[in-house]
Amino acid sequence: MAGGSKVTTMREAVAELVRDGDTVAIEGFTHLICFAAGHEIIRQRKQDLTLCRLTPDVIYDQMVAGGVAGKLVFSWLGNPGVGSLHAIRRRVEGAQDQPLALEEYSHFGMVCRYLAGAARLPFFPLRSYAGSDLPKANPRIVPVDSPYGDDAVYAVPPLNPDVAIVHAQRADASGDAQIWGLLGCQKEAAFAADRVIVVVEELVDEATIRRDPNRTVIPGLIVDAVVVEPRACHPSYAQGYYDRDNRFYLEWDAIARDPETLERWLKEWVYGLDSHAEYVEKLGAERWAALAPGEAWSDPVNYGRYG
């Protein structure tokens, strides 16, 4: 195994690899959002983080409420399918004591930022933003002329997080991680980051990874820690393992609307628990049973044996 075992606990991984003031990306587009990592960051009371995600989602609403964030870098600030992220809105709207800094792009712009970061390019060009007020709101979005003719595009700067936290269905102990279902931009975020934590539903042998190399999204080469934390994405989901808990996303709207209710929720579900295993237990067998998907297997493919 290349590099030896990197398996550790969430507590140790977050303590060691997430530092106050860091730029952090817990990526995953609706799918594979590692809530357990966000909760551990809140529990460890990290400070002044810049949180990057295309969709801050409920996880960053919780982290902003938990006081760990000073800034958001994002492209769509809502509770998907439900409405608003109220804790974040309270820090953005009108006059308030502790404004949250925002750096705003579009989805394609954020994806291109990670791509430039991953490829160590000074910028990435895209066809967006013309005619929009977004470049006025964010001066880091700038028009550039093509060096090869009279075409003009917009450029976005690279995004290189200090740490990327990526959830995968499975990885081996050195961090070779396999993902199926929505891929989002986890690969780009991981390659762009200085440090990478891979969290998995299942730890598997290196041989399992090697039997299906097309499914490997992130190589252990760039991974610093592997955390085995089943059901770490709830209320997000892991394709084939558990469904998105839409009920929770709907319930969050009422929880987050009222600061005191939200504080009670954090006490009960984050500060009051020692680990994600306790969260899984507390959620209860009935809830988990309701989130269990049926089966839909792919057919095996023959990679061939050569020599």
Add this chain to the structure above:
Amino acid sequence: MSRPAYTPTEMMIVAAARQLAGERVCFVGVGPPNIACNLAKRTVAPDLELVYEAGVFGSAPARLPLSIGDPTLVTGSTLVTNQFELFAYYLQAGLIDVGFLGASQIDRFGNINTTVIGDYAAPKVRLPGSGGACEIAINAKKVFVIMPQSKRSFVERIDFTTSPGHLTGKRPAGWGAGPSVVVTGLGVYEFDESGEMFLATTHPGVSVEDVSANTSWKMRVADDLAETPPPTDEELRLIRELDPEGAYTR
């Protein structure tokens, strides 16, 4: 008290779904566009390829996805890819026939605001922002908008241009054709050659006066203004099958 046969939102979704007749590749947005596109696939456009910004082409959802990143979008789809490829090779390269967008504010030229109400630096209401809408508005071959209508949403001047429509009447060369249809709870709007919106059909029970009372500029009206055909029993059955709890349609 007798219940109406359908809700205004159901009428809006049905009218939007019908606009997809004859279309092939549709980029599906979050919220009502999601149910409209799924209804169209079951009615007027069975060959419609549903494309989701989450990275899915040829989606065949078995249930109505609450979010646009639901696992049902993946199982049984033609292809799942990363978001860079989805935006670059599919949208930016011009493979998307229709981009479906929602809006909090729209002006007469179909320019859309989904970012803030009030000043950007100190907003009265902070809305979600662009998501993929800005690049969809520019790169899709045409854009359909589905949104609730009132004097606060159909405005003379939008507070922030998130996604460009026909700008002040003309779009730059190289862009898609821009907004071609807007569907609200009151009617269906199209755009004339000057890039300005006009009322094409009113939904049953809605008058031109109702439209005027819910538009902040003087809405132009088609010479051959017609009534939107009401939802059929089959359309209503499918909507309620797709959304049994009425999450989108109440």
